[in-house]
Amino acid sequence: MPSPAPPPPPLPLPRLAAAQPDSWVTLPESQLPFSQSVLRLTQRLPGQRAGAAGEWLLCLSGEAVVDLPQGQWVQLRAGETLRLPAAAGWQALPVAGEVVLLRTVPLAAAPLDAASFGAGPL
Numbered sequence: 001m002p003s004p005a006p007p008p009p010p011l012p013l014p015r016l017a018a019a020q021p022d023s024w025v026t027l028p029e030s031q032l033p034f035s036q037s038v039l040r041l042t043q044r045l046p047g048q049r050a051g052a053a054g055e056w057l058l059c060l061s062g063e064a065v066v067d068l069p070q071g072q073w074v075q076l077r078a079g080e081t082l083r084l085p086a087a088a089g090w091q092a093l094p095v096a097g098e099v100v101l102l103r104t105v106p107l108a109a110a111p112l113d114a115a116s117f118g119a120g121p122l
Helices: 011-019
Strands: 034-041 045-049 057-066 073-077 082-084 089-106
Touching: 011 034, 011 057, 011 089, 034 057, 073 082
Parallel strands: none
Antiparallel strands: 034 089, 045 089, 057 073, 057 082, 057 089
């Protein structure tokens, strides 16, 4: 009986992001219902727009301020996430530390929720 294939190696997200600062680096595709990209933020990132189904922004390290429409803003610290509504314009600014952001965008028209990840009630 042949041995099972070894698992894929982990992705070093901060190193991937550092390879192209201030540019989104798309992660390899998978069978999941969303795409992900990572960014090393060193300066203001203007002109971003959430997808038609909205998206999630997760701060992996550092601290960033996310400017939203109508004068609203959110400070994201490492480990915190923000749900961006459909088609919302936003921009980000690094505040402290080495800022690495992970952006998750649904591939289908259905918005991301806990069911997309197979999560049930806690």
